[in-house]
Amino acid sequence: MSRIPLSYIGNRLFTLVLTVFIAATLIWIIPRLSPVDPVDVMLGRMAAGGGTVAGSDAIMAQLRESFGLDQPLIVQYLLYLKNTLTLDFGLSTSSFPTPVSEMIARALPWTVGLMMVSLVITFIIGNLLGALMVWEHSPGLLKVAIPAVMIFTSIPPILSGLLLIYIFSSKLPWFPLTGAYGLNVEPGWSFEFAGSVLYHGFLPAMSIVIVTFGFWALGMRGLMITVQGEDYTTLAKAKGLKKRYILYQYMIRNAILPQITAFALKIGMLIAGQVLVERIFSYNGMGKLLYDAILLQDFPVIQGVSFVIILMTALAVFLVDLLYPLIDPRIRHGE
Amino acid sequence: MSDTTTPTRREKRRMRRFDNPWLNPKLIWGAGLFLGIIAMGILGRFVWDMDLVFTGAGMPRQGPVWVENIRGQVGTLAHPLGTDVSGKDILALIIVGAPNSLYVGVLASLIGMSLGIFLGFSAGFRGGRVDDVIRVGSDVMLTIPPLLILVVVQAAFGDISLTIMALLIAGFVWQSPTRLIRAQVLSMREAGYVQMARLSGASTIHIMFREMLPNLVPYLFGSFIANVTTSIVTAVGLEVLGLGPQRVPTLGRVIYDAINSGALIQNMWWWWGFPTILLAVMFVGLLLVNLGLDEVSNPRLRRL
Numbered sequence: 076m077s078r079i080p081l082s083y084i085g086n087r088l089f090t091l092v093l094t095v096f097i098a099a100t101l102i103w104i105i106p107r108l109s110p111v112d113p114v115d116v117m118l119g120r121m122a123a124g125g126g127t128v129a130g131s132d133a134i135m136a137q138l139r140e141s142f143g144l145d146q147p148l149i150v151q152y153l154l155y156l157k158n159t160l161t162l163d164f165g166l167s168t169s170s171f172p173t174p175v176s177e178m179i180a181r182a183l184p185w186t187v188g189l190m191m192v193s194l195v196i197t198f199i200i201g202n203l204l205g206a207l208m209v210w211e212h213s214p215g216l217l218k219v220a221i222p223a224v225m226i227f228t229s230i231p232p233i234l235s236g237l238l239l240i241y242i243f244s245s246k247l248p249w250f251p252l253t254g255a256y257g258l259n260v261e262p263g264w265s266f267e268f269a270g271s272v273l274y275h276g277f278l279p280a281m282s283i284v285i286v287t288f289g290f291w292a293l294g295m296r297g298l299m300i301t302v303q304g305e306d307y308t309t310l311a312k313a314k315g316l317k318k319r320y321i322l323y324q325y326m327i328r329n330a331i332l333p334q335i336t337a338f339a340l341k342i343g344m345l346i347a348g349q350v351l352v353e354r355i356f357s358y359n360g361m362g363k364l365l366y367d368a369i370l371l372q373d374f375p376v377i378q379g380v381s382f383v384i385i386l387m388t389a390l391a392v393f394l395v396d397l398l399y400p401l402i403d404p405r406i407r408h409g410e
Numbered sequence: 411m412s413d414t415t416t417p418t419r420r421e422k423r424r425m426r427r428f429d430n431p432w433l434n435p436k437l438i439w440g441a442g443l444f445l446g447i448i449a450m451g452i453l454g455r456f457v458w459d460m461d462l463v464f465t466g467a468g469m470p471r472q473g474p475v476w477v478e479n480i481r482g483q484v485g486t487l488a489h490p491l492g493t494d495v496s497g498k499d500i501l502a503l504i505i506v507g508a509p510n511s512l513y514v515g516v517l518a519s520l521i522g523m524s525l526g527i528f529l530g531f532s533a534g535f536r537g538g539r540v541d542d543v544i545r546v547g548s549d550v551m552l553t554i555p556p557l558l559i560l561v562v563v564q565a566a567f568g569d570i571s572l573t574i575m576a577l578l579i580a581g582f583v584w585q586s587p588t589r590l591i592r593a594q595v596l597s598m599r600e601a602g603y604v605q606m607a608r609l610s611g612a613s614t615i616h617i618m619f620r621e622m623l624p625n626l627v628p629y630l631f632g633s634f635i636a637n638v639t640t641s642i643v644t645a646v647g648l649e650v651l652g653l654g655p656q657r658v659p660t661l662g663r664v665i666y667d668a669i670n671s672g673a674l675i676q677n678m679w680w681w682w683g684f685p686t687i688l689l690a691v692m693f694v695g696l697l698l699v700n701l702g703l704d705e706v707s708n709p710r711l712r713r714l
Contacts, residue, residue: 094550102562109566229697231643233650234686237665237674241683245674252674343555344640350557351647355669366651369565377565381558389553 084397091393098385099159102378103152164379169371175379178364183383186360189276190349193283201288202334205295206327209303212318228289232348236282236355243278250278253357279356283349287341294337298330305329332403339395343388350384437702443695447688451509454501462489462499463506463659470497474680492680494664495671500684507661508688510572514660515642517576522583522641523634529584530591531618534599545592548585556582556640557647564653572655579644583637590633591626598622628707635700639693646689661685 115135139145146154158165164175207213227235244250256262256271302308303326311321353362361380368376462468469483474492478484491500533544560578564570570578598604607621648654649662650669668674668682 090546090549090553093546094553097550098554098559101559105559105562106566109568226694226697229639229693230690231646231693233647233665234690237669237682237686240674241679245677245679340552343553344643347555347557347644347647351650354651365561369561369651369653372565374565377562381562384558385554388555392553 083400087393087396091389094389095386098389099156099382102382103155106374106378107148159382162383164382165375167368167373167376169368169373169376175375178376179361179379179383182359182361182364182380185358186349186353186362187387189279189283189353189358189360190346192276193280193287193349194345196280197284197288198291198334198338200284201291202295202327202331204288205292206299206322206330208292208296209299210322210326212322226289227286228293230286231351232283232286233351233355235286236279236352239278239282239285240355251275254359256359275358279352279358282352283345286348287345290341291334291337294334295330298333299326302326302330332399335395335402336399339392342391342395346384346388431706434702434705436698436705440695440698440700440702443691444699447508447692447695448512451505451512454505458502458505460502460506462502465496465498468493468497468499470495471676471678473678474500477680491684492678494667494678494681495673500664500680503659503664504661504684504688507659507664507685508692510655510658510660511642511645511662511689512692514572514576514579514645515638517573518579518583518641518645519634519637521577521580522637523587523630525580525584526587526633527591527623527630529588531595531622533588533592534595535614535618541592544588548588551582552585552589554582556644560644560648561651561653564648569656570654572658572660575645575648575654576641579641582644583640586637587630587633590629594626594629595622598625628703632700632703632707635696635703639696639700642689642692642696661689 136145144151162176164179167173167175167178170178204217207217240252244252251274254275256268256275262268308321308325311325316325349360350362350365352358353360354366357363361384364376365380367373368380468489470493472483472486472489472493475487475490477492489499489501491504493499494503529544529548533541556579559582563578604617604621607617612621645654645660646662646665649660650666652666652670654660654662656663662685664685665682668678668685673679673681
């Protein structure tokens, strides 16, 4: 196995840094073009909560200073970049002295966990079905049923999520309507808590799975058609190897590798879709945090969540790009 | 799957139709569904009273025809698809909302496509620095999920119009056509007919648009349709988060209102159900069109 050329790593690393930099800059510039003043919003909320606010001018000046809004723009920008690099997004304006990074740290594990589980399930189901669609020994029913199921591919996960909630928690009370774990369960390392998490996570994960597995299946089908015509498959058949052995060891093993790059292209859409699913299910993840922040016009949280999700996406793409030549030595890099 | 030696009935029929790849069933069905929704949006305005989209147009919380709501009232023909919690007519909301979603999708995708054609040809033809900048730029923008940047934009600016939303989304759908066209231009640049055109003194513009572009049409269509889907998904996503246009009814907005008013708990399935079904039909239509176009541009897929 040849080593990955350094220029390739450098190239990918440059793209990663540039992506993160551009995303951070966009997130910083956009709110500053807007006429809405976050300090006004915050004071408005205080006034709504407790009637008139005594000495509001002094409070506004104080708030401006604590958010660093009294400094020149370029200083604000450089400070922002420095803070963002250290994942410090300032303080939330809606639940005031809580740091945004703390809120994100609380929400992130739920999102990552849900995503990993649904991703692994779709990857396995999708690729297996895609392979079976092409395999000449699979039952005829499969070849008819799968294209029919494929229609789900085009539907965004919010819609499938709504349907699943309606059927399985509103009509049939089989699954809970909201939340990531039961209210009467103490979070901790207990079987009860783990069971509750799995129980609550099932529907959100399924609503992602049923709309994404078709994407992998379609890709796998195309790759399997190519592999089916290869000489080594014919040779394996001529040798009289077992059909299943040929399927797993000769066909799927060769066909599945390019599917991993498809992942890099798809991940942005996957994460965005999941944010919306979390919002529908009120799942305690980044999606709910983002939605609550939008409702309360909490800019630091909106900025922090958006940045962290973009960072996750960029890192995932970078990792896939790096791992891919290691997994599949057939790929030679170098422009 | 049939062998190639003896043509089946289906293959014979296909030959009689002069084997026109544009007449494949997927494309026809997909286009049919898509045109059906457009027709509903246009004709619906003449058949149904559009003033029913306003609050208090009818009795609140009414079910569709013959469906009983929580209070035991049976839906009537006055509101065939029921009403929401403030008495807005669901049928009218759908008739107004569906074309709005399509409008955002198609406009964003058209702008993205034009940008993509321009940038893709520039990158492929000019090469060098121009190519580097465009390639890295599209790589970067391909990684950033549009939804999250747009959430920041909308949270900062508040209400926006449909057209502005389409323009914003267009800023995120030019990357894939750019890459596609760049790759194709690079491979076509050395093709025989392009060399011939160049030797016979044709201008660059002529080579780009008269010699190369016609070959790209099926790919461009496919990419266009895929972008329409992406744009609509992004727009609906924003609307379901409560962002997007506030004064114009859109399908995503109806779903947002339904979730927020507890339609799921109150068993008012018609409120979110019909917009959901309509969106699903829209996406399935787009998918079928895309699969059909794949068959046009890639003859090897035609057997299945």
